[in-house]
Amino acid sequence: MEALAIALVGDGAMQMNGISELISIGKYWQRWSDSRLVIMVLNNRDLNQVT
Ligand SMILES: Cc1ncc(C[n+]2csc(CCOP(=O)(O)OP(=O)(O)O)c2C)c(N)n1
Numbered sequence: 001m002e003a004l005a006i007a008l009v010g011d012g013a014m015q016m017n018g019i020s021e022l023i024s025i026g027k028y029w030q031r032w033s034d035s036r037l038v039i040m041v042l043n044n045r046d047l048n049q050v051t
């Protein structure tokens with residue numbers, strides 16, 4: 001079954017983890033049955049849970 005992947009990530013989490021996960025995506029996406037991917041970065045210019 002084909003399914004579009006959607007990732008939702010905060011701007012802080014994108015900085016902490018997301019950048020390196022893009023490298024993982026680059027390594028593995030050709031194995032996916034459906035290579036479509038949407039990444040939404042929720043940018044509030046803050047690490048809000050921390051501040
Ligand atoms: C690997 C890791 N490092 C640090 C934290 C501590 N932490 C919890 S929330 C947060 C900030 C998240 O910011 P963001 O993704 O922008 O979400 P927001 O709260 O702004 O919606 C941090 C650093 C964590 N949960 N995981």
Ligand SMILES: [Mg+2]
Pocket residue numbers: 010011012042043044045046047048
């Ligand atoms: Mg944020």
